[in-house]
Amino acid sequence: RKEVEQDPGPFNVPEGATVAFNCTYSNSASQSFFWYRQDCRKEPKLLMSVYSSGNEDGRFTAQLNRASQYISLLIRDSKLSDSATYLCAVWGRILTGGGNKLTFGTGTQLKVEL
Amino acid sequence: DGGITQSPKYLFRKEGQNVTLSCEQNLNHDAMYWYRQDPGQGLRLIYYSQIVNDFQKGDIAEGYSVSREKKESFPLTVTSAQKNPTAFYLCASSIGHSTYEQYFGPGTRLTVT
Numbered sequence: 001r002k003e004v005e006q007d008p009g010p011f012n013v014p015e016g017a018t019v020a021f022n023c024t025y026s027n028s029a030s031q032s033f034f035w036y037r038q039d040c041r042k043e044p045k046l047l048m049s050v051y052s053s054g055n056e057d058g059r060f061t062a063q064l065n066r067a068s069q070y071i072s073l074l075i076r077d078s079k080l081s082d083s084a085t086y087l088c089a090v091w092g093r094i095l096t097g098g099g100n101k102l103t104f105g106t107g108t109q110l111k112v113e114l
Numbered sequence: 115d116g117g118i119t120q121s122p123k124y125l126f127r128k129e130g131q132n133v134t135l136s137c138e139q140n141l142n143h144d145a146m147y148w149y150r151q152d153p154g155q156g157l158r159l160i161y162y163s164q165i166v167n168d169f170q171k172g173d174i175a176e177g178y179s180v181s182r183e184k185k186e187s188f189p190l191t192v193t194s195a196q197k198n199p200t201a202f203y204l205c206a207s208s209i210g211h212s213t214y215e216q217y218f219g220p221g222t223r224l225t226v227t
Contacts, residue, residue: 004156032213043204043218044157087156091213099170102147102216104156 001026005088005106006105013112017078021108023088024070024078030092031100033071035062038085047073047086085109117141118219120205125224127199132154135222137191137205145211146181146188148172151202151221163188164211192224199226 005024013019025033033050048055048087050071052061058105071088085107118139127133139146145164149157155194159172159197163182177196182188194197206216 008154034215041202041223043221046215046217049215062181089216100211101159101172106154106156 003027003103004105006086006088006108008106008108010109010111013050013078013110014114015078015080015112017112018074018076019078019110020072020074020085021088021110022070022072023090023105024068025090025092025103026069027090027092028066028069030069030090033062033064034089034091034102035060035071036072036089036104037086038087040085044087044104055113075110080112080114083110083112089101118205118217120203120206122222125201125222127226129226130194131226132193133199133223133224133226134193135192135203135205135224137188137190137219138186139188139205139207139219140186141207141217142185143209143217144185145208145214145216146182147206147208147216148178148188148190149204149206150174150180151204153215157204161188162211182197192226199224 035047036044037043037047059076074100087107088105121136148160161180163169179191189195196202204221208214208216
């Protein structure tokens with residue numbers, strides 16, 4: 001099982017739709033969680049950190065479910081400009097060795113259409 | 115403007131040559147990271163450094179080397195021992211090597227033929 005898993009998509013949605021992505025992680029001791037946005041052939045940009053109580057930034061809402069070991073990202077009223085790949089990242093102990101690291105999912109591709 | 119710079123944006127090399135990728139940050143961050151991204155794959159950690167003059171291997175360090183002589187700089191050398199060097203290389207930094215957010219530079223696309 002991968003340490004961090006995402007549905008690769010693509011998710012094709014009409015403009016104005018609400019779309020949600022999930023990301024599951026295998027290490028129950030993971031400590032912090034993030035969502036990044038990556039445009040084609042660009043670097044990942046931090047979208048938001050995910051807090052235990054959930055957090056919202058404009059049209060974006062992130063939630064953490066520790067019991068089921070997943071984080072989610074909800075995008076409301078999606079715009080054409082939201083089209084990108086969304087990566088989740090989980091900070092925790094490296095399962096097969098010492099130390100800690102940030103582990104990234106492979107990303108979910110979102111295409112917002114007219 | 116505070117940020118992370120990587121140069122060059124595109125780099126072409128012949129097989130058998132070593133190549134060094136530059137990464138500089140002016141965010142006063144202690145921790146710096148090198149990742150590699152291949153199509154359809156997540157980011158994979160090559161090396162990281164928690165502090166000047168210290169660095170640790172990540173998941174795929176074979177064929178790579180780094181140095182951290184200054185806080186601002188963390189260059190990565192891709193040696194001829196790296197079997198599949200063609201990839202998108204991303205440098206990141208963080209306040210510290212812990213639960214903090216990591217911020218990325220614009221990346222270097224390396225093509226080795």
